[in-house]
Amino acid sequence: MILENRPQGVVAGSIPLFAGHPSHELLPIAGVQRAVEAIWRGGGVTRLFDYGDEQGNAQLIEFLVERLNRVESLGLRRENLMIIGGSTCGVDMICDQLTRAGDVVLVDAPSYRDALHIFRDHHLEIRDIDIDESGVMVEEMERMLRALAAQGRAPKFYYVVPNFQNPTGITLPEPRRRAIIKLSRRYGFAIVEDDVYNDIRFGDDLPPSFYALADGENVLRLGSFSKTLAPGLRMGWLIASAGRVAGFVGSGLLTMGGGANPFTAAITAEYCRSGAWETHLQWLRGQYQQRRDIALAALDAAMPAEVSFTRPAGGYFIWLRLPPSVRVDELAERAKQENLYFAPGAGFFVNPADGARHLRLSFSFLPLTDLRGGIEILGRLVREMSA
Amino acid sequence: MILENRPQGVVAGSIPLFAGHPSHELLPIAGVQRAVEAIWRGGGVTRLFDYGDEQGNAQLIEFLVERLNRVESLGLRRENLMIIGGSTCGVDMICDQLTRAGDVVLVDAPSYRDALHIFRDHHLEIRDIDIDESGVMVEEMERMLRALAAQGRAPKFYYVVPNFQNPTGITLPEPRRRAIIKLSRRYGFAIVEDDVYNDIRFGDDLPPSFYALADGENVLRLGSFSKTLAPGLRMGWLIASAGRVAGFVGSGLLTMGGGANPFTAAITAEYCRSGAWETHLQWLRGQYQQRRDIALAALDAAMPAEVSFTRPAGGYFIWLRLPPSVRVDELAERAKQENLYFAPGAGFFVNPADGARHLRLSFSFLPLTDLRGGIEILGRLVREMSA
Numbered sequence: 001m002i003l004e005n006r007p008q009g010v011v012a013g014s015i016p017l018f019a020g021h022p023s024h025e026l027l028p029i030a031g032v033q034r035a036v037e038a039i040w041r042g043g044g045v046t047r048l049f050d051y052g053d054e055q056g057n058a059q060l061i062e063f064l065v066e067r068l069n070r071v072e073s074l075g076l077r078r079e080n081l082m083i084i085g086g087s088t089c090g091v092d093m094i095c096d097q098l099t100r101a102g103d104v105v106l107v108d109a110p111s112y113r114d115a116l117h118i119f120r121d122h123h124l125e126i127r128d129i130d131i132d133e134s135g136v137m138v139e140e141m142e143r144m145l146r147a148l149a150a151q152g153r154a155p156k157f158y159y160v161v162p163n164f165q166n167p168t169g170i171t172l173p174e175p176r177r178r179a180i181i182k183l184s185r186r187y188g189f190a191i192v193e194d195d196v197y198n199d200i201r202f203g204d205d206l207p208p209s210f211y212a213l214a215d216g217e218n219v220l221r222l223g224s225f226s227k228t229l230a231p232g233l234r235m236g237w238l239i240a241s242a243g244r245v246a247g248f249v250g251s252g253l254l255t256m257g258g259g260a261n262p263f264t265a266a267i268t269a270e271y272c273r274s275g276a277w278e279t280h281l282q283w284l285r286g287q288y289q290q291r292r293d294i295a296l297a298a299l300d301a302a303m304p305a306e307v308s309f310t311r312p313a314g315g316y317f318i319w320l321r322l323p324p325s326v327r328v329d330e331l332a333e334r335a336k337q338e339n340l341y342f343a344p345g346a347g348f349f350v351n352p353a354d355g356a357r358h359l360r361l362s363f364s365f366l367p368l369t370d371l372r373g374g375i376e377i378l379g380r381l382v383r384e385m386s387a
Numbered sequence: 388m389i390l391e392n393r394p395q396g397v398v399a400g401s402i403p404l405f406a407g408h409p410s411h412e413l414l415p416i417a418g419v420q421r422a423v424e425a426i427w428r429g430g431g432v433t434r435l436f437d438y439g440d441e442q443g444n445a446q447l448i449e450f451l452v453e454r455l456n457r458v459e460s461l462g463l464r465r466e467n468l469m470i471i472g473g474s475t476c477g478v479d480m481i482c483d484q485l486t487r488a489g490d491v492v493l494v495d496a497p498s499y500r501d502a503l504h505i506f507r508d509h510h511l512e513i514r515d516i517d518i519d520e521s522g523v524m525v526e527e528m529e530r531m532l533r534a535l536a537a538q539g540r541a542p543k544f545y546y547v548v549p550n551f552q553n554p555t556g557i558t559l560p561e562p563r564r565r566a567i568i569k570l571s572r573r574y575g576f577a578i579v580e581d582d583v584y585n586d587i588r589f590g591d592d593l594p595p596s597f598y599a600l601a602d603g604e605n606v607l608r609l610g611s612f613s614k615t616l617a618p619g620l621r622m623g624w625l626i627a628s629a630g631r632v633a634g635f636v637g638s639g640l641l642t643m644g645g646g647a648n649p650f651t652a653a654i655t656a657e658y659c660r661s662g663a664w665e666t667h668l669q670w671l672r673g674q675y676q677q678r679r680d681i682a683l684a685a686l687d688a689a690m691p692a693e694v695s696f697t698r699p700a701g702g703y704f705i706w707l708r709l710p711p712s713v714r715v716d717e718l719a720e721r722a723k724q725e726n727l728y729f730a731p732g733a734g735f736f737v738n739p740a741d742g743a744r745h746l747r748l749s750f751s752f753l754p755l756t757d758l759r760g761g762i763e764i765l766g767r768l769v770r771e772m773s774a
Contacts, residue, residue, distance in 0.1 A: 021437060021438060022437075024433050024436075024437065027433065027436045027437070029432055029433070029436060032436070033427060033432075036423065040420060045416055045420075046411050046414065046416070047619070048617075048619050049411075049414045049416060049419070049617035049618070049619040049620070050408060050409075050411065050414070050617070050618055050619050051408060051613075051618045051619065052619065085472065085644070085648070086644045087644075088640060088643040088644030089640075089644065091643070092483075092639075092640050096479075096483075096508065096509070097508075100488050100510065101487050101488060114639055114642050114643030115639075115643065116639075117638075117639030117642055117643065118638075118639035118640060118643060119639075120639065121483065121484075121638050121639045121640070122483070123487065226438075230435075230436035230437070230650075231436070231437055231438045231645065231649075232434070232435050232436040232437050232438065232439065232648070232649035232650045233436070233648075233650050234644065234648045234649075234650070251504075251505075251508050252479075252501055252502075252503075252504030252505035252506070252507065252508045253475060253476075253479050253505060253508070255501050255504055256475040256478070256501030256502065256504065256505060257472070257473045257475030257476065257621065258618065261472070261619070261620075261621045261648050261651060262618075262619035262621075263617075263619045263620050263621070263650070263651050263654075264648060264650050264651060267650075
């Protein structure tokens, strides 16, 4: 396999089972090209070149509000949604606006590694809460909140990837979401719902979002085109109360630079409004489901019974738990000798030692043969080490 | 005049003398279109669609390093430069990395309004230092530094637009730059050099940059394509020590989202490497010089002798000082009735009252007739009010 544009740290010819990128085979390059041509044909291209509205491309806002209201029966108004440069910018902006150095935030254990990195960059005190097979354990969260309250402290927000979580692939069930909203009201913290995998679902409907269940109260929900269109466009959205959105829109960051990239926002808007995104999504779900199926079948065949792993109903990731006899760092070392790379569990925990028996595989990026072949190699290594 | 894409707050049919946007007439739309077509013809477009390197588009880095080294006789290596989403992202990133809430930063009085906004968003304590007709007064800066030191404090950085400053159009002479570097070493603060107007110069060479004069030590220099290509692409660059650049590149913000917009970065790189940018710059300087000349001639003709104003040798802005009899807020109110808008001085100072007799005009955005006509109206109003 030759990677024209390899994710960071990928050695040419290697099998990067860690890469949480969309597969290059699944990028709708021709469709985006058609959108670009349509814009140029249609005239009015000046708006791609000037500073944009702080809230983002108006047509894209309108499209997303209409779609989310229709698909999820929400009651969003355009004041509730703004365009951002991918969910990354949203997480960073939320930290800037909602926190100061030393504030506490809550996350799952494990949680999305790069979000933890952003929280550390903001000098936040990150407390992680254990999960079980259904996601974060609410009683553990409550215990944490009581312990904090006893010190006169409260978290600023709880950060969660509610659907097909990164790194576990787990979707948090509705009753837990409702229970967490109750806690958020009692203890006064916001919920940051990083919902970038929402549209990569393979089966039934998802539970209602935190945003929907809380009637939008104190929930900031992030969405992204990175997983369902192309990361290179750097486009996503943030949904929150009109007051919160107005606060972000009125920040110096947006006043100075204008809204999220006007050039790629206009292209994204054109692509979506033409109907191409919806068609692409339908196809994409089948493609990722096939990859998930291949990965799970390969894991079933290759892994010894002592290895457990999640069976995600969407998203990009599978989370493995190794037997006590297999150390992840040793497995990573042996895998490297076979030109195979995965994401060790350590990076997804506040305390790296908590991830000593886990690893994350991604089925999103690799061609099917590499996905299957990579898991076969991994299974062989685990068997050798646990023998 | 009909504005297809009006800067925020501009009423249709009005004359926005405040708008610090590049003129729509001067956007190289056809040239960018050619760059897009060349990329598509050339193949290898996948890189526009995937996450990009944290440091930014490698070709654009290479182009800028080579050009800056050639034009300014610098000794940049590629580790000294990273691509950012416009200088805005640079200012925000610098605040995130170099400061914490409550830290002191120094700025000029007046200084760029939107940068002040970002500093306030980061809860920084902003101290502004008076300028004279050559820019910031070094002895005032030293007095401020001594006063801070007496309280056991030191600023984290001094923020300056060194060339054709926003809002005054003033270029800081080399001796003052050298003196400030000495102060920065003695008192241990960084210099943030927001040099976005560098390439919009009408005459002689500019003084060497702070970055050049300090051999890159503790200077962070920002550049931008917003003024010389198109703001909508959201492209700029940051120059700093290799260690500082590595720190930014390794931040959670860039690890999570990848480098600055890969799509528009690739287009910008193609546009620059084709030679189109250099050609455009030559032409652009003449265009903006003509606008500056028209604005100054109109001011000379329209304003009473008691109004003084700067005569910038580049950039976008002219700074006016009104006679004591004319209050800026009253002038703004009367101008509004004539459908004319300018930027009152208050927003450019830490203490708004310091700007009560000043205003900023921009000659970058308006068509020539509106520029001349707008200044004629303004002159008439000032004469009426000072009569």
